[in-house]
Amino acid sequence: MTARARRAPSAGKRTASVTGAGSAPSPRFDEAGLIPAVIQDAATGQVLMVAWMNREAYRRTLSTRRTHFWSRSRRELWEKGATSGHTQEVVEVLLDCDADTLLVKVRPAGPACHTGRTSCFFQPVAGSAGESVFSVLSEIEAVIGDRRAHPRPGSYTNYLLEQGIDKICKKIGEEAAEVIIAAKNRHPAQVAAEASDLLYHLLVALCEQGVPLAAVYRELVRRHRARPPRPSGG
Numbered sequence: 001m002t003a004r005a006r007r008a009p010s011a012g013k014r015t016a017s018v019t020g021a022g023s024a025p026s027p028r029f030d031e032a033g034l035i036p037a038v039i040q041d042a043a044t045g046q047v048l049m050v051a052w053m054n055r056e057a058y059r060r061t062l063s064t065r066r067t068h069f070w071s072r073s074r075r076e077l078w079e080k081g082a083t084s085g086h087t088q089e090v091v092e093v094l095l096d097c098d099a100d101t102l103l104v105k106v107r108p109a110g111p112a113c114h115t116g117r118t119s120c121f122f123q124p125v126a127g128s129a130g131e132s133v134f135s136v137l138s139e140i141e142a143v144i145g146d147r148r149a150h151p152r153p154g155s156y157t158n159y160l161l162e163q164g165i166d167k168i169c170k171k172i173g174e175e176a177a178e179v180i181i182a183a184k185n186r187h188p189a190q191v192a193a194e195a196s197d198l199l200y201h202l203l204v205a206l207c208e209q210g211v212p213l214a215a216v217y218r219e220l221v222r223r224h225r226a227r228p229p230r231p232s233g234g
């Protein structure tokens with residue numbers, strides 16, 4: 001949060017607003033009537049974006065269960081995905097300890113960022129925790145989606161998409177067979193390479209089918225959480 005000074009202790013005398021219902025805590029909007037909202041993918045835990053809400057955006061977010069924000073540059077209320085279709089279905093809303101920041105857990109219908117990336121946070125500044133599997137797959141998904149929207153001459157992805165689903169499925173079959181051969185040969189580096197080819201072609205198939213990777217994540221999470229606990233703890 002760059003342009004936001006921490007609230008001085010004296011500001012604590014400000015009474016909390018009464019937007020919340022019942023015993024739900026009320027957010028503390030700042031002097032400009034705004035509160036920052038961190039938007040997180042409820043299934044993967046990935047932080048997707050940060051934006052501002054005023055009281056009306058907050059009210060609409062709760063009542064429609066879709067995220068609404070206040071644009072400080074355009075000075076207008078906007079619903080996420082109103083034009084792009086990449087809406088965010090609200091799963092859970094939390095306030096931080098001093099009630100001046102919101103955490104909104106969502107099921108996104110598409111990328112959060114206007115660049116087509118899943119998350120707005122893709123510019124490394126310091127340190128590295130290593131690329132997460134989620135972020136690499138999501139980046140590749142974004143590139144494939146971008147190729148489909150803006151075809152490039154000589155692009156293999158565009159070639160596959162132009163050939164259509166039969167060609168894509170044939171490639172998935174071939175790459176799966178190559179994973180099998182590498183595995184049978186007990187060649188770890190080759191298994192990794194062929195599995196990467198398989199995952200890439202799978203992502204092209206998902207794009208062709210209009211199935212977002214997030215839908216696969218959700219299904220995996222659902223199955224994982226539905227697993228009965230094992231006595232071994234494994």
Ligand SMILES: [Zn+2]
Binds near residue numbers: 049112113114115119
């Ligand atoms: Zn962005």
